[in-house]
Amino acid sequence: MQRILLIEDDHSISEMVNHYLTKEGFQVVLAFDGEEGIRLFQQDNYDVILLDVMLPKLNGMDFLKIIREQSKVPILMISAKDGDVEKALGLGFGADDYIAKPFSMIELTARIKAAIRRATQYSVSEPANKKILRVHELTVDIENVSVQKNGEPLQLTSTEWKMLDLFVTNPKKVFTKEQIYRSVWNDDYFGDQNIINVHMRRLREKIEDDPSSPQYIKTLWGIGYKLGEF
Incomplete structure (x- = not known):
């Protein structure tokens, strides 16, 4: 079962995403602030991280910089701000993809699966x-x-x-x-x-x-x- 670390401080969004992705066959682990996200990431392995930009204790961009020093795990940024600056900032720090709130669960699931496919391709050397x-x-x-x-x-x-x-x-x-x-x-x-x-x-x-x-x-x-x- 593929594991997802969801770091989102809005409990209603977290529960909605958790419920949908669980039905899709994923195992979802929830964190509600950046520091908790770091702790959970260091305790286990994940196939993808869903990361909100605006988080308490440690914001999404700082979390992203820390993780990118340790891992190339696929990271999808989530934000209510849909401007080009926000996208460029998130992707520039090493995120693999970006999705803006409000988002459809069908689109989110498709992007998660695509990110995992890309990461899997690079776990095997080319001929x-x-x-x-x-x-x-x-x-x-x-x-x-x-x-x-x-x-x-x-x-x-x-x-x-x-x-x-x-x-x-x-x-x-x-x-x-x-x-x-x-x-x-x-x-x-x-x-x-x-x-x-x-x-x-x-x-x-x-x-x-x-x-x-x-x-x-x-x-x-x-x-x-x-x-x-x-």
């Missing part, structure tokens, strides 16, 4: 025949899921890695945002470009010399993105 790929100053080790720039390791989130993997293993192909979403998130695309934009910006900040003038992943305006040529 060895996909070896080491070099793109200018980047060395991308597909088998060991790692990337270096000029010999220095880069710390990518699982989502950033899969985006980079998509481009370096398909160097001639142009990808639309819908194709990127379906490949990386392994889910249906509902037109939420912001999630792709935020992850692309964070990836470029790590791999590009000048993220405002990207060379590794080029933007083809009105079409999509493709790997740059050197």
